[in-house]
Amino acid sequence: MKIKNNFAQAPIQLRMMCVAFLLLSGTQLFSNTMFQKQTVVQAFKEYRGTVIDSKSKSALAFATLNVNDTNISTVTNSDGEFLLKVPSDLINNEMTISFLGYQTKIIPLSNLNGEDIQILLEESVMQLSEVKINAHKDARSLVKLALAKKSENYLDKETVMTAFYRETIKKRRRNASLSEAIVEIYRHPYSSSKTDKVKLIKARKSTDYNRLDTLAIKLQGGPFSALYADVIKYPQYIFNDVNLFNYDFSFDKATEINNRAVYVVKFKQRPDIVEPMHYGKLYIDVENYSLISAIYNLNVENGEMAAELFVKKKPIGVTVYPTEAAYRVDYRLKDDQWYYGYSNIQLTFKVNWRGRLFNSVYTLSSEMAITDWQKSLDDGFTRKETLRPSVILSDEASGFSDPRFWGEYNIIEPEKSIESAIEKINKQLEKRKVDNQ
Incomplete structure (x- = not known):
């Protein structure tokens, strides 16, 4: 008999990053300006x-x-x-x-x-002593210990973090949309069960609707999706008390991160579990059992069940299912305490139209990096300023404007492919202006 996990909770946990595939209607306009190069007085x-x-x-x-x-x-x-x-x-x-x-x-x-x-x-090869190797023969117990020590090993103060967030949508290998934002995150201590707050400081976007093939794709969750990849602060989204026992854990070859010896633990759902769960690797510090990094995927072999977790809305006559759902979260060390530093999520969907010979493949990526932070004594975020966890960033952004604002902020360097896509969009925009004169 097949054993089911607590799947009733899974949509809540995984739909933090939902996708809406909507038919376009009316005339769509490009954003006003794209990556304008202006001279900024640099401090x-x-x-x-x-x-x-x-x-x-x-x-x-x-x-x-x-x-x-x-x-x-x-x-x-x-x-x-x-x-x-x-x-x-x-x-x-x-x-x-x-x-x-x-x-x-x-x-x-x-x-x-x-x-x-x-x-x-240079690549690092770590040979752990026999004492360290034999210290934890049970990989599951090591993971439980890492989750239990979050109060000791991670930031224990309220913190206001500045972060750069980016979303991209590609149709096959061609870029169709780019949204970026600077946000402030009011992070509660890792020992707290309270949900973090996010305030939008500035957002910008560029979309080539011609490449979306009559579909408008929207990513729900925005910066919150990136935050929820933090498996230490939000273990309920992957390793809650119920589904922790629905995974098989095993040790992989040890390595080194930042000159620290690290256990590598592999995990995957048990073969008797039918619903989509995760698989991947956890990198745990040998000395204090801190989780330093996690790289994992959602099992999407059952496309229909996996689609239920992500696809919020789609047109009639269209079948949408995910072919990849990949996650990564990295932590950084400051004053002997770890904190969330970076996460990356990549979702790939195949879209089949009834009556069409060929399908379309869309890849949606989001990533967020903490670029600065400071400890805070109080919560200065008003309710009006705070974003909802269901936010769609592309709806909040207003075009590639105000380049002076972006000058001083650290961002993730745009990929060449994105720069090329925006350059092409610029040319189309200029052509449209000429045609309308």
């Missing part, structure tokens, strides 16, 4: 470059760069590229570059010229 210095593997020379996506003795940081994009903006009074600090499974590197900012920087990281 900061920019450092632009790539992080790569020292041997293979391959790009290292999602590497973290942090300005030492500050909370200023950013991450590399999928091409290993970064753009780090540092206030002028901090350019004599050092920068720490770290990546999962690689040796951490520290470089004085004064040694960098600011442009075309190439940072090489």
Whole structure:
């Protein structure tokens, strides 16, 4: 007999990032301006470059760069590229570059010229002692211990974090939409069960509706979806008290992160569980059992059941089901306490139209990086300012405007493909203006 997990709760847990596939109606307009290049008086210095593997020379996506003795940081994009903006009074600090499974590197900012920087990281191989290897023979117990020690190992104060958030929609390999935002996050202590609050500071967007093939795709959840990937603060979305026992846990080869020995725990749903659950790897510090990183996927083998978790609305005659749902969350260390630093979510959907020979494939990605934070004594977010967990960022954004505002904020460097897409959209916009004259 097949055993079912607590699937009644699953839609609540997973629909934090829902997708609406809607038929377009009427005339859709492009945003007013796109990535306008303007001269901004800079009170900061920019450092632009790539992080790569020292041997293979391959790009290292999602590497973290942090300005030492500050909370200023950013991450590399999928091409290993970064753009780090540092206030002028901090350019004599050092920068720490770290990546999962690689040796951490520290470089004085004064040694960098600011442009075309190439940072090489060496892979780290960690051989744990027999004592450490045998300390935890039960991988499930180690995961439970990591979840239980969140009050000790993670930020225990109210914190206001500044974050950069981005959503992209691609039709097959071509970019169709880009939304970005600077947000402030009022984070409760990890020991608290209260939900964090998010305030939108500024948002911008660009959409090429011609590429959406008569479909308007909207991503519900926005920055909250990125926050809920934090499995320590929000274990109920993946490892709640009920479904924790519906997973099989096992040890993988140990590694090293930021010069710290790390257990690697693999997990997947038990074979007798039929509903979609997650599978992936957890990276747990050997010394204090902190979860440092988690990389996991949702099992979408049952496309119909998986679709129920994500697809909020679709036109009649259209079948939509996910082919990939991938998640990643990384934590950063400050004053011997860890905190959420970065998360990335990628959803791929196949769309079949009744009566059409070919289908369409859409990929929706969202990522958020904490770029600065400070401890707070009180909650300064008013109810009017606070975003709803069901927010659709593209509805809140108002075009690529106010470039002066974005100048000083650290963002995730745009991928070449996104830059190319926006350049093409610009050309179409200019052509439309000429045709209308």
